[in-house]
Amino acid sequence: DGGITQSPKYLFRKEGQNVTLSCEQNLNHDAMYWYRQDPGQGLRLIYYSQIVNDFQKGDIAEGYSVSREKKESFPLTVTSAQKNPTAFYLCASSDYRRNTEAFFGQGTRLTVV
């Protein structure tokens, strides 16, 4: 089945560690996105990418990094520079040229311990 797969579903990080969240899609979409959602809050854009080897900062990119080496994959690294990383992270993809709706993964809940 086509879709977006995020892993892991739950992730625990010690303070000072970097962690990488995986996002893979088999929808052949050009555009991919990472959002952060805090309890009771909306979705805030971290990074987005419209083509391979190109990505743009969103509204809250500080403390995060991404790569887009393959069309199917858009991993997000939460670095130790991110002061408050505990949140729910959602990855999405869309057909950029046709401006279709974005399809979302099931999310990764990151907790700093």
Added chain:
Amino acid sequence: AQKVTQAQTEISVVEKEDVTLDCVYETRDTTYYLFWYKQPPSGELVFLIRRNSFDEQNEISGRYSWNFQKSTSSFNFTITASQVVDSAVYFCALSDEGGTGRRALTFGSGTRLQVQP
């Protein structure tokens, strides 16, 4: 500046009542796209509707309807005869380029709808 505003943080209704969720957006683009998503307690976002800026026709899908008005930059969502299963957080989103040449998808802060039996 906030691009998508959902002023209603939380709404509580009794089953079978009608409810309207407001969405006001801001963009300088002439071509843009608007969306509504539903987020049930499981967390995954469910797509509801997409509308482009050139199509101001209202749309009805079962108990759901959408009212798009460019003159007021609004894209409101109405649920008729609400049901308990409609309880969720609803997000309005805008896709535009904002002069960057790249299209980003921006969400509002969401409206939590609680439908009481």
